[in-house]
Amino acid sequence: MGRLLLVRHGQASFGADDYDELSGLGGEQARVLGESFARRGIRPDLVLCGSLRRHAGTVRGILDGLSLEGLSLDGPGDPAIPVTADPGWDEFDFQHVVEIHQPRYRDRAYLAAELARSDEPGRAFQEIFEAATGRWCSGENDAEYAESFPAFRERIAGALERAGDLLRQHRDIVAVTSGGPIALAVAMLTAGPKGDPATVAAMWAALNRVAVNTGVTKLVSGRRGLWMSTYNEHTHLESAPRLLTYR
Structure with missing residues (x-):
């Protein structure tokens, strides 16, 4: 019986010019998980x-915590644990989804200024995110x-199928991905192959609303x-509350 551990990055x-880089805290979370x-x-x-770079950075942190060498994502090697990139596990483009919902948010400075005016950015x-994704997945x-959203579903279903095939060869696989793909994989598995799209x-x-950074879904x-x-x-984070983040 194989295990697939889905790890959110x-x-x-968040709020920086390049969202895709791990924060210092994000790197620490990954090492603690390892x-x-x-x-x-x-x-x-x-x-x-x-x-995505935040996926690769999380892999490096996990391997560092495990004290094992993994395959460099930039080239070949002789790894203790092989690492394979599968773009099927990429997050959906939430910035695009937000901008389609509110075209004025294409101006990132405008969005940043609007958030800065809030007591709780x-x-x-x-x-904003929930309103935008609600429109996106409405069909x-x-x-x-x-x-x-149906194309996203199809992509994640393909990633799950490939991972399932690999479990015939490997007992334990870790897949580092994002909150959206993990939540969708669980929703699809729970609803079953004939699950109603709206459900x-x-x-x-x-599920996506409560995803924790480096949370593990088995x-x-x-x-x-x-x-x-x-x-x-996410019990690995509970000894240090400052490590518990959702975004």
């Missing part, structure tokens, strides 16, 4: 990750997006395919 640089894996005797046979952005405006979208929105491979064992587990 460490904290990215150390937790080492204490628990978890040594993956393979690491998958999306193609993080909460204010979350409200009523698919043609307006570079990647519609899947609602489940996805609820999927188990059995005779009937993949099923969810745990979602968003």
Whole structure:
């Protein structure tokens, strides 16, 4: 019985010019997770990750915490744990989704100024994000997006299928990805192959809202395919509350 551990990346640089880089705290979260894996005797046979820099940075932090060398994402090597990039695990382009919802937010300075006027910028952005993604996954405006929500579903279903195939060769796989793909994978597995699209979208929105940076979701491979064992587990962060972040 194989295990697929889906790991949300460490904290990215929200509010900075380049969101895709891990923050210093995000790198620490990843190392702490790797150390937790080492204490628990978890040594993956393979690491998958999306193609984003925050994914690669999280992989490096986890491997550092495990005190093992992984394959450089920039070239070949002889790794203790091989690492393979799979763009199927990339996050959806949330900035594009927000900008389609509110075209004035194409001006990043305008958005930053609007958030700065709020007493709680993080909460204010979350409200914008939820309104924008609600429109995106409603099914009523698919043609307006570079990647519609049904296309996102299809992409994540493909990534899950490839990971399931790899579990025939590897007992334990870690896949470093983002909150959106993890929430959608769980929503689809929970709803089943005949799950109503509106139900899947609602489940996805609820699950994505509570995703923790470096939270771990465990999927188990059995005779009937993949099923969810745990979602968003983050006990490795609980000893230091400052490490617990959602964005």
